[in-house]
Amino acid sequence: MTAAILGTYLTAALLLIGAGFASVAAIGLLKFNDPMTRLHAPTKIGTVGIGALLLASMLHGFLSGAPSYHELLIMGFLFVTAPISANFIAKVNIHQRSCDTPPAPPQDETWSTLNTPKEPGQSPPHSSQ
Numbered sequence: 001m002t003a004a005i006l007g008t009y010l011t012a013a014l015l016l017i018g019a020g021f022a023s024v025a026a027i028g029l030l031k032f033n034d035p036m037t038r039l040h041a042p043t044k045i046g047t048v049g050i051g052a053l054l055l056a057s058m059l060h061g062f063l064s065g066a067p068s069y070h071e072l073l074i075m076g077f078l079f080v081t082a083p084i085s086a087n088f089i090a091k092v093n094i095h096q097r098s099c100d101t102p103p104a105p106p107q108d109e110t111w112s113t114l115n116t117p118k119e120p121g122q123s124p125p126h127s128s129q
Contacts, residue, residue: 007063014056021049043086
């Protein structure tokens with residue numbers, strides 16, 4: 001097998017993988033009930049699907065002798081903006097109280113800091129003030 005035939009098979013495989021992931025993302029977007037569960041489908045699965053389709057496009061361009069790097073810019077933009085938009089959508093839903101709020105952490109004063117809880121017999125943690 002030559003490199004061109006292997007490249008063609010790899011392009012076809014990437015197209016099938018990308019189409020499969022993109023269709024699962026579309027079905028998930030339509031079937032999930034509330035916005036918090038609905039945002040996982042396009043941001044996680046859809047990003048992988050579009051990434052595979054763009055890789056197939058790049059590979060086909062290289063095999064045909066007309067390489068293109070525009071797909072790298074599209075992938076970079078997609079991989080940067082998808083998590084940010086998902087975070088904004090989640091924050092809006094939490095602030096609108098249109099979803100269940102997450103349960104409170106067991107040790108509320110230390111769960112998101114570098115402070116460790118004070119154990120009996122231990123010296124307090126050093127502060128950088």
